[in-house]
Amino acid sequence: MTEMTVDVAAPPDAFDLDCETLIIGAGAAGLVAALAAHETGQSVLVVEADAVPSGSTALSAGLIPAAGTKLQTAEGIEDDATLFAADIQAKAKHENEQLLVERLAKNAGPTIDWLSDRYQLPLSVITNFEYPGHSRHRMHGLPTRSGAELINALRSTCERCDIDIICERRAARLFCKDGNVLGIAVRRPDGGAETIGCKKLILACNGFGGNRDLVRQLLPDIEGGLWFGHDGNRGEALLWGQEIGAELNNLGAYQGHGNVAHPHGILITWAVIAQGGVQVNSDGLRFWNEAQGYSEAARAVLAQPEGIAFTIFDSRIAAIARQFEDFKQAEGVGAVKVSETLEGLAQELGLPVEPFLKTMATLPTRGKDEFGREFVSEQLAAPFCGVRVTGALFHTQGGLRTDENARVLRTDGTVFPNLHACGGAACGVSGRSDSGYLSGNGLLSAVVLGRLAGQSVGHSR
Secondary structure (H helix, E strand, O other): OOOOOOEEEOOOOOOOEEEEEEEEOOOHHHHHHHHHHHHOOOOEEEEOOOOOOOHHHHHOOOOEEOOOOHHHHHOOOOOOHHHHHHHHHHHOOOOOOHHHHHHHHHHHHHHHHHHHHOOOOOOEEOOOOOOOOOOOOOEEEOOOOOHHHHHHHHHHHHHHOOOEEEOOOEEEEEEEEOOEEEEEEEEOOOOOEEEEEEEEEEEOOOOOOOOHHHHHHHOHHHOOOEEOOOOOOOOHHHHHHHHHOEOEEOOOOEEEEEEEEOOOOEEOOOHHHHOOOEEEOOOOOOOOOHHHOHHHHHHHHHOOHHHEEEEEEEHHHHHHHOOOHHHHHHHHOOOEEEEOOHHHHHHHHOOOHHHHHHHHHOOOOOEEOOOOOEEOOOOOOOOEEEEEEEEEEEEEOOEEOEOOOOEEEEOOOOEEEEEEEOHHHEOOOOOOOOOOOOOOHHHHHHHHHHHHHHHHHHHOO
16 A cells, blocks of 8 residues: 555554554644553554654744643732633634633643643743733743744653654554544555554644645635645644544634744744834834734735735843744844834835834824724833744644543534544634634643543543
């Protein structure tokens, strides 16, 4: 068998390999699921398409929102799952399934404590700026605030636990019989294939942002945006789910980002906006309320001439942004321009000086502007900074509907007893479009649903 499409088929007479719990995908969702399943005594095998685990996690800032954690308490932050759930629903205009929101909000705190206490991940809370939509400081990250550090830490932890991770094996076929999932077929780098039988299967293979046909069909608003996610996100979970009768929810939901340095392709943290920065277009004019969020920013930026904007901030804000490894990289390659004057910054960025100066002169120091944004931060002051940016699609947020144990639900409401989904393979809590995305929603569903799935496979027989 050398040719395979992403499909569902009857199982072979015998599998090349058998395991107890099989996990497709070694991103944050898959590795957290592996740790949780391993704790229950399950024999776990993780298969990963890439040569080294990375996925969308490695491309992110690696920040996980959670409420009521020990780390928050140590910082004097009062927070709880009820408030967190309310923030999630408010951002998504209550388009999410309430039970799913409550499930994620309730389990996020214990999951962070578990990663921190049991596995010694050196997580900490970001306290020097607020992310849009969060009413408390609840973003937890590792020291460099990078997804690459998070995925490396999770992979190392799995390796210390002797969890098997086999790379360069792309899942391509799902084997089912009488409504039961029995295994998969994977492609090898040499073009050959192997079959793997399993008693339980966890889909942690993310969403469909790397499948341009599905993006064109389901996300036409962002079709023209830069794809900033992982190319391996090709929608296998969605396609298999359609074929086996799984329920799919909110397929129009996605996380965009309107602050990717162009042409460098480096993410610029939204902290530069949250702390008082603004965006202008190539005419030197502001064009929207940046406080709405970075996901909505993708469409706002792409609607500007040539899909380009310029993010303007100052050295005070840059000092805060340097806690993120990506921002330091952007400075290192010259993406961040700096000048002692606004005139000089306009020249550095190639902006028309007079309109730009007029725009900056009309920024309010307090109160709302013409776009409805309320300014409460310090006024921008020299030295001034700017970055040329574009809008991008980061990952999709719709997917397979799951129950309280992250088991996949059928369209008739019953469950697949041995099929679980987490991360981008599962429906998240970002509503029905881009505007429902609350900062950190991607990793929230990755680590929480991943842990629930891993715990569940150990308790199901």
